[in-house]
Amino acid sequence: MQVEVDRSSLQEVRALLAKFSDGASRAHARSLNKTVTKSRTESSKEIRKQVRLNAAYVKSLMTITKASQKKLQAKISTPSRGLLLSRFSTDTSISGDKTSWLKPPAIPKRGIRVKVKPAGGAKVFDGDSEIEGKPFYIVLPGTSGRVAIAGRRSKIGSEGGRIKVFYGPSLSQVFTDVKEDIAEPLALYQMQQFEKEIDAILRGF
Incomplete structure (x- = not known):
């Protein structure tokens, strides 16, 4: 060939x-x-x-x-930073971005309820061992009225301050x-x- x-x-x-x-x-x-x-x-x-x-x-x-x-x-x-725990609030005016808060909303009588996972029910969030008393809402400065769930520390935190803002898992x-x-x-x-x-x-x- x-x-x-x-x-x-x-x-x-x-x-x-x-x-x-x-x-x-x-x-x-x-x-x-x-x-x-x-x-x-x-x-x-x-x-x-x-x-x-x-x-x-x-x-x-x-x-x-x-x-x-x-x-x-x-x-x-x-x-890498955790998402605000308030993102998982069962109250859509708190978890979403459509509401801009000038002052913190009132604490519901049933307590602050969050639901992190899609399955299962919502839970009342009672804070952790670092805080005293019940958690509450605060409006974060410089966030266009974003609400966070916070608590008053029993001791000053490692980064200073008595207020602890709660976070969920990071994305x-x-x-x-x-x-x-x-x-x-x-x-x-x-x-x-x-x-x-x-x-x-x-x-x-």
Whole structure:
């Protein structure tokens, strides 16, 4: 068997390889960016199975850093600080963002009720061993009227002050717990997107 390659065919092959060499990094970046966007959506679903937060709020705390051809890395960042426990209040005017408080709301007769997990019932929050008396509401300064659940410490805290603001789990903590569950299907999704992007680039897109 004898194969002949003329000069024009060789030039076409070289041009295709050169285009593909550049296209591979473009396809990789595109597939990473599609995957990280899908990852935020899927992570939000899994996070909301663990903690009782609405989708818009979870999305607002998940920051995407997109990949480029020079830096083939995409990531999601989440706050490491715990979420205000008031975010899990059963009173939507306290847990949500639609109400801006000028002064703290009154303590309900049944006590301050919170529900952290989607399943199960709400619980009355009685504080912890660091505070004396019952917890109460305060309006946090510099937060456009955000209400927090706080208590008066029996001793001055390590950072000073007698007031302790209560926090629940951090979004970073919950994200770490769920990301292993979605890692494998997302790896498959990225591979599929990479193949599609390579095909698109070879077709001139």
